[in-house]
Amino acid sequence: MRFVDCNRIAFGAVARYPLRTTMMLLATSIGVGAVLMLTAVGESARGYVSHSFRELGTNLVIVIPGKAETSGAGAGVLSGATARDLTLDDARALLRSHAIKRIAPVVVGSISVSRGGLERETTVLGTTPEFATIRQWKMALGEFLPNVDMDRTSPVCVIGYNIRTELFGNRPSIGKWLRIGDRRCRITGVLEAAGTSIMVDTNEIVIVPVSYAQMLFDVSGLFRIIVEATSRETMDRARRDIVQIIRQRHYGEEDVTVVTQDAVLSTFDGIFNTLTRALAGIASISLIVAGVLIMNVMLVAVSQRTREVGLLKALGATRRQIIALFLTEAAFLAVFGALAGLGFGYLATSGLRRLYPDYIFMPPVWAAVGAFLVAIGCGLFFGIWPARKAAALDPIQALAGRQS
Amino acid sequence: MIRLEGLCRDFPVGDQVVHALDHLDLAIEAHEYVSIMGPSGSGKSTLLNMLGLLDSPTAGNYWLDNVSTATMSDDELASVRQEKIGFVFQSFHLVPRMSAFENIELPMVLAGLPPAERRERVMAALGHVSLTSRIEHRPDQLSGGERQRVAIARAIVMRPAILLADEPTGNLDSHAGQEIIDIMEDLNRRGLTLIVVTHDAAIGGRSRRQIRMKDGHIEADTA
Numbered sequence: 001m002r003f004v005d006c007n008r009i010a011f012g013a014v015a016r017y018p019l020r021t022t023m024m025l026l027a028t029s030i031g032v033g034a035v036l037m038l039t040a041v042g043e044s045a046r047g048y049v050s051h052s053f054r055e056l057g058t059n060l061v062i063v064i065p066g067k068a069e070t071s072g073a074g075a076g077v078l079s080g081a082t083a084r085d086l087t088l089d090d091a092r093a094l095l096r097s098h099a100i101k102r103i104a105p106v107v108v109g110s111i112s113v114s115r116g117g118l119e120r121e122t123t124v125l126g127t128t129p130e131f132a133t134i135r136q137w138k139m140a141l142g143e144f145l146p147n148v149d150m151d152r153t154s155p156v157c158v159i160g161y162n163i164r165t166e167l168f169g170n171r172p173s174i175g176k177w178l179r180i181g182d183r184r185c186r187i188t189g190v191l192e193a194a195g196t197s198i199m200v201d202t203n204e205i206v207i208v209p210v211s212y213a214q215m216l217f218d219v220s221g222l223f224r225i226i227v228e229a230t231s232r233e234t235m236d237r238a239r240r241d242i243v244q245i246i247r248q249r250h251y252g253e254e255d256v257t258v259v260t261q262d263a264v265l266s267t268f269d270g271i272f273n274t275l276t277r278a279l280a281g282i283a284s285i286s287l288i289v290a291g292v293l294i295m296n297v298m299l300v301a302v303s304q305r306t307r308e309v310g311l312l313k314a315l316g317a318t319r320r321q322i323i324a325l326f327l328t329e330a331a332f333l334a335v336f337g338a339l340a341g342l343g344f345g346y347l348a349t350s351g352l353r354r355l356y357p358d359y360i361f362m363p364p365v366w367a368a369v370g371a372f373l374v375a376i377g378c379g380l381f382f383g384i385w386p387a388r389k390a391a392a393l394d395p396i397q398a399l400a401g402r403q404s
Numbered sequence: 405m406i407r408l409e410g411l412c413r414d415f416p417v418g419d420q421v422v423h424a425l426d427h428l429d430l431a432i433e434a435h436e437y438v439s440i441m442g443p444s445g446s447g448k449s450t451l452l453n454m455l456g457l458l459d460s461p462t463a464g465n466y467w468l469d470n471v472s473t474a475t476m477s478d479d480e481l482a483s484v485r486q487e488k489i490g491f492v493f494q495s496f497h498l499v500p501r502m503s504a505f506e507n508i509e510l511p512m513v514l515a516g517l518p519p520a521e522r523r524e525r526v527m528a529a530l531g532h533v534s535l536t537s538r539i540e541h542r543p544d545q546l547s548g549g550e551r552q553r554v555a556i557a558r559a560i561v562m563r564p565a566i567l568l569a570d571e572p573t574g575n576l577d578s579h580a581g582q583e584i585i586d587i588m589e590d591l592n593r594r595g596l597t598l599i600v601v602t603h604d605a606a607i608g609g610r611s612r613r614q615i616r617m618k619d620g621h622i623e624a625d626t627a
Contacts, residue, residue, distance in 0.1 A: 002513070310497075313482065316485045396453050
């Protein structure tokens with residue numbers, strides 16, 4: 001039997017029962033579509049997170065006080081508990097490394113700010129002008145913190161866009177005094193409104209000089225030092241230099257954790273990749289269900305066409321030919337279903353993109369190819385039994401329409 | 405051409421064993437026209453299935469063209485059926501979703517013949533059964549006589565040596581039945597060995613050689 005003829009006969013059988021074919025198409029296409037949709041969601045979550053991390057700046061190395069035992073966020077990282085603080089002098093010393101372009105020490109705390117009768121609790125970030133450069137912050141009004149020595153506790157501040165709206169409304173804010181805790185700062189600038197980025201909501205923030213924040217919260221240490229390496233290639237060099245410099249300054253003790261942006265990114269990438277694969281795996285179960293349905297449908301087909309099988313045998317069809325005919329029929333059901341599923345999946349994800357333009361709902365190519373192949377594989381696998389059953393029929397019984 | 409020696413076919417029915425064929429000996433030469441008659445249950449259909457290699461004997465031997473069929477595998481039997489034997493059934497056994505043309509073509513499709521040759525042979529076979537129009541029609545659009553003509557065309561399209569017909573006129577009116585018999589007899593005159601199972605004495609009586617069966621063995625043979 002020629003390949004073309006085998007396909008033609010099998011296709012004839014598929015076309016002969018349009019309702020059955022449509023139902024099978026639906027079952028398989030839902031499975032394939034589900035894989036595409038779920039992996040698209042997983043991928044877009046991954047894309048969102050890695051995009052957010054990139055927005056933090058480029059070639060970043062973060063120095064955290066305390067030695068974490070694991071590379072991720074260990075107990076020490078979260079609590080910041082350490083024997084020895086990171087100081088402004090430590091931060092300044094890091095600039096000795098040629099691999100380091102700029103640094104920004106960070107102190108963070110929560111405190112109430114007020115102006116006139118309006119008061120609210122907010123996050124206060126103490127840092128230096130370099131921080132705005134690293135994060136590529138833009139100003140809506142005025143200027144960022146003055147570029148002076150980081151030890152100076154100038155009473156100035158920059159406020160987030162929402163803070164300005166809530167405390168000042170439409171009235172001018174630049175040059176006005178803002179009460180932070182029990183002190184007063186003059187507002188020099190307002191940050192441009194921005195979308196929520198991970199870690200900090202820049203709309204809801206007040207930024208003061210780092211020494212001023214230390215005074216405000218009565219701390220001597222730093223929460224973090226953000227370091228920008230001169231290039232991607234020098235990040236590792238910067239990392240080693242940081243460890244060495246801090247160790248020198250801390251009497252030989254390596255009591256800081258140094259995290260590179262790449263390491264964090266790849267950790268999150270890994271987590272989200274695993275998540276996407278898990279989603280794909282879960283959705284694949286529906287492909288197996290579709291496969292079982294194909295098996296069911298093919299068993300019905302074999303019993304409906306018992307006489308035809310008997311005839312084929314009388315006409316000299318071999319076992320292999322009968323298996324080939326029924327398997328091809330099952331494959332057609334699976335292939336058409338899978339194609340419909342691809343169409344359905346891409347259509348649905350493009351619908352999602354329209355609804356949520358902020359996220360990139362795009363099924364990864366491996367998911368599309370994988371779902372397609374798994375669907376066909378399931379169709380074939382579950383088609384084997386009915387096909388073998390047909391091939392094993394006794395010709396005389398089959399011609400009489402009996403399946404024994 | 406066909407030689408049966410001590411052929412037995414037993415069917416277990418409950419605790420008992422029914423001897424559908426009971427030590428049957430038979431020889432049929434090429435180009436013969438044989439009718440097999442007998443009451444139902446006499447074993448004539450079993451004999452025909454046996455001759456058509458659709459069934460295998462419980463005991464005994466079947467030589468076809470001096471080759472023993474006893475040791476053949478299923479696939480070898482299939483290929484002998486394909487090359488040497490054509491079947492005509494009482495209920496036609498046409499594939500309902502295929503046109504007359506496709507039905508006739510089917511054995512050649514299974515044999516893997518190229519499409520051009522298939523078309524040529526279908527046309528030649530249609531000439532033999534006097535059916536040239538309506539070949540694109542599906543079986544349910546054809547009359548009984550036309551269906552059986554399509555079935556005969558399908559049976560001879562592989563140019564077999566033997567045509568086995570099981571009650572070929574059983575589902576036809578007498579006029580259409582007569583036409584079918586005429587077609588098959590014409591094919592026999594052209595050299596095809598024709599074996600017809602029937603319980604219609606008028607049809608059985610037309611053949612040169614008549615075999616009467618009873619209880620699984622041959623009661624009378626005019627040869």
